[in-house]
Amino acid sequence: MSLAEDWRSARPPTAGVHLDSAACSRQSFAAVDAATAHARHEAEVGGYVAAEAAAPALQAGRAAAGALTGFTAEDVDFTTGATHALGILLGDWQGAKTIACLPGEYGPNLEVMARHGFRTVPLPADDDGRLDPEAAGRALAEDPPALVHVTMLGSHRGTVQPVAEIAAACRDHGIPLLVDAAQAFAHLDCAGTGADAIYASSRKWAAGPRGVGLLATRPGLLSDQTRTVLSDAEVNVAAQLGLSVALGEHVAAGPALVQARLADVGARTRTLLAEVPGWRVVEAVDEPSAITTLIPPDGVEPLDVRARLIAEHRIVTTCAGIGRAPGEMTRPALRVSPHVDVTDEELGLLAAALTG
Structure with a gap:
C-alpha cells in the first residue's frame, strides 16, 4: 500500500472529512491502544509499578524524538505541550530578559514571554513573514538580545522559516536559539535546525494524544534543578506512551517520505482552492508545508464558515x-x-462547499 493508504488504514474511519491536522490530528489504533493498555495496567498493579514497566517504551519515545530533532534521548523531556515547554525555558532562564522573534510570532507565545518579564524585539522579515537571515545576522551583531525565538512553521500561515540559517548567526554571536516546532515537528525536517532548544506538541502532525509534548535542550541550557523537577513531576504516562508509539510509527513510515508527501498535499490543496471564487490562498503553491491559509471574501466570517x-x-x-x-x-x-x-x-468536497 501507499503511505497514504497505510496511514488511513492504521486509524479509525473518519466521521466526515478531517482537514485539521495543524490543530489536532487523528491517532492510530496502536497509539490509542498503548495509552488504554497502560491505564488498565495502572488499575491492575498501581500507577508507579506500571510506570516502571513502561520505562523502556518511554525511553524509545525519547530516542525517536531526539533523532527527529537532532538531539539525544537524554536531551529530551516530556511536557504537557508546547506552551508548557516555552514556560519551562523562559522560567529557568537567568540572563537578561530580551528575546528576539518575528513579527508573526504566535500570540500565546508572546503572552508567555510577557508573563516571564521578557521584552520582545523584532527580527527582520519579508512581506511574506519569512525571516531575512542576512538582515537578522546584522541586527544580532548590532544589538544582541539575550535569546532568539523562532516559530519554525506558524499557526496562522504555512510559511516555513529558515531556522538553520538564523541558528548559524546565533552561534556566531553566542545567543541561544529556541525553536517552537509545534507545527513543524513530524511535518518538516527538524533534525538540522541547529537550535539550542526545540519543543513541540504531540497532537498535531505527529498524531499522538492531546495533553503531552516534548522539549529537547542542549546540555547545560536548563538548570539541574529544572531537569530534576521535570523528571520527578506528576505526569500522564499513558499519554506519553501514546506519543512514543506515534513517534515510532512516524519513524517507521520514513520521515523524509512523510515530509515529501505533506509538501505535495499542500501544493495540491493550494492549487485546487485557488480556483474557489472570492477566496485568496496566502501561501505560494510550492511552499513545502501542508498548511493552506485562506482569506475570505469581504463580509464573510471564517468562524461562521468553519461552523457551517x-x-x-x-x-x-x-x-x-x-x-x-x-x-x-x-x-x-x-x-x-x-x-x-x-x-x-x-x-474537492471542501472546494465545492466553499463555492456554495
Whole structure:
C-alpha cells in the first residue's frame, strides 16, 4: 500500500472529512491502544509499578524524538505541550530578559514571554513573514538580545522559516536559539535546525494524544534543578506512551517520505482552492508545508464558515483569529491542514462547499 493508504488504514474511519491536522490530528489504533493498555495496567498493579514497566517504551519515545530533532534521548523531556515547554525555558532562564522573534510570532507565545518579564524585539522579515537571515545576522551583531525565538512553521500561515540559517548567526554571536516546532515537528525536517532548544506538541502532525509534548535542550541550557523537577513531576504516562508509539510509527513510515508527501498535499490543496471564487490562498503553491491559509471574501466570517462546514458537510477546518499572530494578521482566516491520507475527492468536497 501507499503511505497514504497505510496511514488511513492504521486509524479509525473518519466521521466526515478531517482537514485539521495543524490543530489536532487523528491517532492510530496502536497509539490509542498503548495509552488504554497502560491505564488498565495502572488499575491492575498501581500507577508507579506500571510506570516502571513502561520505562523502556518511554525511553524509545525519547530516542525517536531526539533523532527527529537532532538531539539525544537524554536531551529530551516530556511536557504537557508546547506552551508548557516555552514556560519551562523562559522560567529557568537567568540572563537578561530580551528575546528576539518575528513579527508573526504566535500570540500565546508572546503572552508567555510577557508573563516571564521578557521584552520582545523584532527580527527582520519579508512581506511574506519569512525571516531575512542576512538582515537578522546584522541586527544580532548590532544589538544582541539575550535569546532568539523562532516559530519554525506558524499557526496562522504555512510559511516555513529558515531556522538553520538564523541558528548559524546565533552561534556566531553566542545567543541561544529556541525553536517552537509545534507545527513543524513530524511535518518538516527538524533534525538540522541547529537550535539550542526545540519543543513541540504531540497532537498535531505527529498524531499522538492531546495533553503531552516534548522539549529537547542542549546540555547545560536548563538548570539541574529544572531537569530534576521535570523528571520527578506528576505526569500522564499513558499519554506519553501514546506519543512514543506515534513517534515510532512516524519513524517507521520514513520521515523524509512523510515530509515529501505533506509538501505535495499542500501544493495540491493550494492549487485546487485557488480556483474557489472570492477566496485568496496566502501561501505560494510550492511552499513545502501542508498548511493552506485562506482569506475570505469581504463580509464573510471564517468562524461562521468553519461552523457551517462542520454542521452541513462534516468537514473539519480551523478559523485562525488575529490573536494567533497579532503582529502580522489583520483579519481572521480559514486554515486547511490535511494529513498524508487526504484524497482529491475530499479536497474537492471542501472546494465545492466553499463555492456554495
